[in-house]
Amino acid sequence: MTQLNDFPNEILLHIFPHMPLKSLIAAYGVSKLWRHLAPLAEIIPPRRGLLDLYFNIMESPIFERTRPWLLDNLRPFNREAYIEALLAQHDYLPDDFRIWILEWPAKAVIAC
Structure with missing residues (x-):
């Protein structure tokens, strides 16, 4: 079974901008990878x-x-x-x- 962390970073970076604030806050607690990638995403x-x-x-x-x-x-x-x-x-x-x-x-x- 594929997990979200198995996706390429580029795809994850395209997911973050579509998340509402509450989900972005939660994303910081998912993993070290997500905590690193979320600030790099092009969030409005x-x-x-x-x-x-x-x-x-x-x-x-x-x-x-x-x-x-x-x-x-x-x-x-x-x-x-x-x-x-x-x-x-x-x-x-x-x-x-x-x-x-x-x-x-x-x-x-x-x-x-």
Whole structure:
């Protein structure tokens, strides 16, 4: 049976740009190869920026201190409904903002 790590690196590099942020984050934990290849993939700039921001936040001591409070106060948020409500009020919504709203992990927020 063929495994993903058996594919040539070039094919893996073509897979990463199609992954949403959550999948890219998970890809870093798959193997050393994937952790090495993911930063080399041509991921769209807004998603690349979010990926970099995610890892910066995870390394922040502030995140660790605020995480218990955040998890206790996390509430459901219908992201698609929020986007639809914004579009009902405005003709245009920047793609970067849409990606941030739809893909940012809820449990990766820093509490204020």
